[in-house]
Amino acid sequence: DAMVIQNPRYQVTQFGKPVTLSCSQTLNHNVMYWYQQKSSQAPKLLFHYYDKDFNNEADTPDNFQSRRPNTSFCFLDIRSPGLGDAAMYLCATSSARSPLHFGNGTRLTVT
Amino acid sequence: DQQVKQNSPSLSVQEGRISILNCDYTNSMFDYFLWYKKYPAEGPTFLISISSIKDKNEDGRFTVFLNKSAKHLSLHIVPSQPGDSAVYFCAASEDTSYDKVIFGPGTSLSVIP
Incomplete structure (x- = not known):
């Protein structure tokens, strides 16, 4: 089954310790997105890649970075959580012309 | 500034009855609207969409209505089933390139058997 896979499902990091979340896809889609969702709030778009073109939302903090080394993979780096x-x-x-296909998400806890 | 609003955080409906979920938007440039459904511990999945050139789109038990002048859309589920219990997100984009989709905060639907 073609899908979007996020690893890990749960991530715990310490305050200020860099963390990387990963996403892979087998759909061969050219656009990949990262959304942040806090409890009972709307998913908030952080940035997206259109092929290799990186598009950052104006209000995404500099603490958040992303990498897309190839079509299949995209990473979210949080430099100092x-x-x-x-x-x-x-x-x-x-x-x-296709709706978004989501992975199951990574829940990040910062201690 | 919330561009997509879902003012009812939750809704309970009896099995077999109609569920109506509402959504309002503020950006008049939005011309494509989508509904996503989310079960706990899963990502949202696409349910149904409508473009601004239409005022209704139907897919089985699900119908979306769009009122552009009021900047309002609604999702009707008839008849409601217990498996429909989930969080429903309204979303919108400015063009059909889908590059930037803005979500509402969601409405949690409970269908009571």
């Missing part, structure tokens, strides 16, 4: 960065992080993909 704060307590306020604890959230569910959702990766999604799409291609022209």
Whole structure:
């Protein structure tokens, strides 16, 4: 089954310790997204890649970075996690004229 | 500034009855609207969409209605089933390139057997 896979499902990191979340896809979609979702809030778009073109949202903190080494993989790097960065992080993909396909998310806890 | 609003955080409906989930938006440039459904511990999955050139789109038990002048859309589920219990997100984008999709905060639907 073609899908979007996020690893790990649960991640615990310490305050200020860099952490990387990963996302892979077998759908061969050219667009990949990272959303942050806090409890009972709307998923918030952090950034997306259109092929290799990186598109950062204006209000995404500099603490958040992303890498897309190839079509299949995309990474979210949080350079110095704060307590306020604890959230569910959702990766999604799409291609022209298709709705978003989401992974099951990574729940990040910051201690 | 929330561009997509879902003012009802939760909704309970009896099995077999109609569920109506509402969504309002503020950005008049939005021209494509989607509903996603999310079960606990899973990512959202696409349910149904509508473009701004239509006012209704139907897919089985699910119908989405769009009122552009009121900047309002609604999702109707008829008849509601216990398996429909989930969080429903309304989402919108400015063009059909789908590059930037803005989500509402979701409505948690409980269908009571």
